[in-house]
Amino acid sequence: MSELILHHYPPSPVSEKIRKVMGLKGLAWRSVTQNRLPDRPELFAMTGGYRRIPVLQIGADIYCDTQLIFRAIEAHAPEPTLFPGGGGGMPFAVSRWTDSEFFTSAMKLAFAPMMDKLPPELIADRTRLYLGPDGDMAKEKADLPHILAQLRAQFGWIEERLSSGRPFLLGDAPGMPDILVWHLYWFVSERYAEQAAFFAEFPSIVAWAERVRGLGHGQATEMTPAEALAVAKDAAPATAQRADPRDPQGLAPGQQVAVAPLTDSGESAVEGVLHTVSRDQVGLLREDPACGRVCVHFPRVGYRVTKLG
Numbered sequence: 001m002s003e004l005i006l007h008h009y010p011p012s013p014v015s016e017k018i019r020k021v022m023g024l025k026g027l028a029w030r031s032v033t034q035n036r037l038p039d040r041p042e043l044f045a046m047t048g049g050y051r052r053i054p055v056l057q058i059g060a061d062i063y064c065d066t067q068l069i070f071r072a073i074e075a076h077a078p079e080p081t082l083f084p085g086g087g088g089g090m091p092f093a094v095s096r097w098t099d100s101e102f103f104t105s106a107m108k109l110a111f112a113p114m115m116d117k118l119p120p121e122l123i124a125d126r127t128r129l130y131l132g133p134d135g136d137m138a139k140e141k142a143d144l145p146h147i148l149a150q151l152r153a154q155f156g157w158i159e160e161r162l163s164s165g166r167p168f169l170l171g172d173a174p175g176m177p178d179i180l181v182w183h184l185y186w187f188v189s190e191r192y193a194e195q196a197a198f199f200a201e202f203p204s205i206v207a208w209a210e211r212v213r214g215l216g217h218g219q220a221t222e223m224t225p226a227e228a229l230a231v232a233k234d235a236a237p238a239t240a241q242r243a244d245p246r247d248p249q250g251l252a253p254g255q256q257v258a259v260a261p262l263t264d265s266g267e268s269a270v271e272g273v274l275h276t277v278s279r280d281q282v283g284l285l286r287e288d289p290a291c292g293r294v295c296v297h298f299p300r301v302g303y304r305v306t307k308l309g
């Protein structure tokens with residue numbers, strides 16, 4: 001069976017979700033450390049320019065966005081499940097909140113107070129990416145009390161849930177909702193200097209976080225970006241063609257399409273030939289001399305698929 005190859009970088013909170021999936025499932029995986037700024041030629045050759053991190057690679061199948069990476073790893077290694085007690089579906093809805101309003105509040109707290117100590121090009125890049133063309137991190141820094149009020153209320157919902165005494169958000173076993181919240185707890189606790197005072201009013205969260213921390217990250221072995229590219233080149237996409245006659249856009253395998261995020265973040269679209277279409281994902285075939293033929297997978301929610309030609 002092909003190895004799980006995760007393209008990520010250590011301070012990436014969104015990647016921390018997937019590292020924690022590896023821990024929850026006790027998986028062995030290959031770790032490819034990418035640059036923190038988008039100088040990632042080997043990865044872009046495979047994805048066709050998808051800007052974000054993390055990306056999961058299984059042979060010549062490339063999975064973009066954690067929404068889809070959760071599903072890809074669950075399919076690859078079903079036990080222990082990310083959805084204990086039949087808790088599927090809903091965690092993806094919860095992820096729309098954790099990845100948007102909750103993430104934005106945490107991101108502002110992680111970057112704004114520290115902005116003068118971080119490389120200006122990193123601040124400029126992330127401000128554009130997360131806050132759009134009118135974003136202004138200095139303004140966010142001046143607005144810290146408001147950011148804290150927003151974040152405090154949202155962590156408060158989690159405290160309320162955990163104070164029922166169950167060890168994890170779905171009950172007795174850890175699952176995807178724990179990982180969604182963990183990555184924001186981790187982001188704030190790693191970056192915000194006053195984090196201990198901030199979390200002091202959330203004893204159930206602090207105790208839960210130690211349980212989630214204890215799940216670890218599985219067993220990672222490093223691989224270089226060039227080695228990962230060679231893995232793709234030696235493999236063929238393992239995904240079978242799939243059509244969906246009910247697709248509301250009339251998307252069908254064989255069509256030339258572009259896939260782009262819905263945000264106003266200045267990210268470029270990825271182009272390819274549709275190979276799989278379903279209610280919640282699409283897969284595009286692409287060719288690049290560096291990696292041969294690959295299938296690049298995207299979720300539907302949060303992305304627009306446009307037919308070309």
Ligand SMILES: N[C@@H](CCC(=O)N[C@@H](CS)C(=O)NCC(=O)O)C(=O)O
Nearest residue numbers: 012013014015051052053065066067
């Ligand atoms: N919706 C994406 C968001 C990914 C994301 O924003 N990741 C951050 C890193 S934590 C990123 O790509 N930042 C810009 C970069 O690293 O180039 C997902 O769930 O995977």
